[in-house]
Amino acid sequence: MPKKNARSRTAAPERPCPCGSGGSYADCCGALHRGREAAPTAERLMRSRYSAFAVGDAEHLLRTWHPSTRPASLELDPRQRWTGLEILGGTGGGPFHTEGTVEFRARFTEGGRASSLHENSRFVRVEGLWTYLDALD
Template identity: 70%
Template structure:
């Protein structure tokens, strides 16, 4: 399996995985200390667009980083968005999602 070279690339790939309901990839790319046992997808929700608002560290030369983003979706024809500042870390050389920062 090819791994993301930066935290931002991992964020983009995880957004795509949410869009196609790829639970296996999402769980694999989640930090072991915060990973849920399973992921329940809402079949009515459709992820439509990802905006990267900013990054801190998270390059090939870092071990931690953050990605601030806004993910757009539709539910029953209604548009909405989720804003988050996510924390990422390297585990065994691979970037993984840790959690949402407060």
């Protein structure tokens, strides 16, 4: 999934958010990417991380990765185009929880071929903020 990429794809603020929420990028995941808001739930963080892949925001991905599993650096593959997100379920992860899971399917194309990633991700709070820990088997 992650590969070398020094460039970032930016989403126009008024365009629909890549996460599929129905809101504009600026008012949805863009606010989290810029640090204007913190994710109130694990699902919201997961959506912002998907959108970060879609717009090429490796900094947001690293900033929201749990310190124990965070890579030293992350370069995204510019050939991947993230094309859709489907939330399949989850546990915990609410405003008053300290951990949770989000199961999702993310669609993408690479080299003209359509594919998808299915994952059940674990999230935990660090100093009150949601972070991505890892994927469950």
